[in-house]
Amino acid sequence: ETGVTQTPRHLVMGMTNKKSLKCEQHLGHNAMYWYKQSAKKPLELMFVYSLEERVENNSVPSRFSPECPNSSHLFLHLHTLQPEDSALYLCASSQDALGNEKLFFGSGTQLSVL
Amino acid sequence: GENVEQHPSTLSVQEGDSAVIKCTYSDSASNYFPWYKQELGKRPQLIIDIRSNVGEKKDQRIAVTLNKTAKHFSLHITETQPEDSAVYFCAALAYSGAGSYQLTFGKGTKLSVIP
Numbered sequence: 585e586t587g588v589t590q591t592p593r594h595l596v597m598g599m600t601n602k603k604s605l606k607c608e609q610h611l612g613h614n615a616m617y618w619y620k621q622s623a624k625k626p627l628e629l630m631f632v633y634s635l636e637e638r639v640e641n642n643s644v645p646s647r648f649s650p651e652c653p654n655s656s657h658l659f660l661h662l663h664t665l666q667p668e669d670s671a672l673y674l675c676a677s678s679q680d681a682l683g684n685e686k687l688f689f690g691s692g693t694q695l696s697v698l
Numbered sequence: 699g700e701n702v703e704q705h706p707s708t709l710s711v712q713e714g715d716s717a718v719i720k721c722t723y724s725d726s727a728s729n730y731f732p733w734y735k736q737e738l739g740k741r742p743q744l745i746i747d748i749r750s751n752v753g754e755k756k757d758q759r760i761a762v763t764l765n766k767t768a769k770h771f772s773l774h775i776t777e778t779q780p781e782d783s784a785v786y787f788c789a790a791l792a793y794s795g796a797g798s799y800q801l802t803f804g805k806g807t808k809l810s811v812i813p
Contacts, residue, residue: 588741626702627742627787627803639798674741683791683799684730684749689741 587611590675590690597665598698605660605693607675613688615681616658618650621672621692633658634681665697700725700792704804711778712812719807721788722770730791731764731771732801737784745786746773778811785809 588609597603609616618630632640633652647669649661658675675690701724711717721731732747748755748762748771755762761774771790775782785806794800 624707624805626805627789629800632798632800640794640800642800681798683801686732686744686747687734687742687801689743691741 588675588677588688588690590693592693593691594694594696596696596698597662599665599667601665602661602663604662605673605675605695607658607660607690609656609658609675609677609688611677611688613677613679614655615678616652616655617676617678617687618658618660619674619676619689621674627674631660632681639681662695665695667697670695670697699794700728700790700800700802702788702790702802702804704788704807706807707805708808708810710810710812713778713780715778717775717778717782717809717811719773719786719788719809720770721772721790721804722768723790723792723802724769725790725792726766726769728769728790728792731762732789733762733773734787734789734803735784736787736806742787775809778809780811780813783809783811 591606616633620628630644631650636652651659672692674692676687678685704721729750734742735745736742748764759776764771785808787806788804789801
């Protein structure tokens with residue numbers, strides 16, 4: 585499936601850098617998500633947007649800042665990250681934000697913080 | 699909040715054998731239980747799901763069973779093939795407050811099917 589695309593695929597950044605992850609969905613869905621996937625840990629939900637409004641923010645540090653300008657695009661702005669933030673960041677979408685529907689994931693951005 | 703435990707963390711089976719992955723959850727109000735498969739270097743994809751009003755669901759070689767009383771659910775793969783090799787994640791949906799629901803995932807099971 586190519587309904588959810590993420591860029592870049594890989595990102596290496598220093599702790600003082602500012603970068604942004606981009607996600608775009610072509611499925612006409614109303615909900616979009618950011619997940620963090622670390623080795624040997626469960627997928628962690630970071631943010632949920634429904635119809636461009638943030639509906640969930642799971643105690644994520646302020647160095648991660650999401651932006652959803654429209655229902656097709658989602659960004660994750662990164663600044664002053666820590667090495668422990670290195671992980672695969674997955675974007676996903678679903679028809680609505682009810683939770684009981686299929687999630688369509690992007691391929692992820694593999695982030696390394698040096 | 700919801701807590702999902704998944705076992706085993708790794709599983710190796712011979713091609714043609716069956717594989718079973720088990721998950722337990724803590725919130726008795728959870729009512730939706732999906733399973734995602736993630737092949738190496740690829741995105742997670744939904745393979746099967748079950749809702750709390752059903753005890754079992756099958757889709758070809760894959761089946762999921764749900765025991766609400768014991769709060770556990772399992773994924774069964776029969777006649778395993780090398781392309782079944784992947785990491786499998788279970789999840790449970792529970793109310794997270796303020797009118798919203800959230801999926802909580804297990805840590806994943808790495809399944810290796812040996813030809």
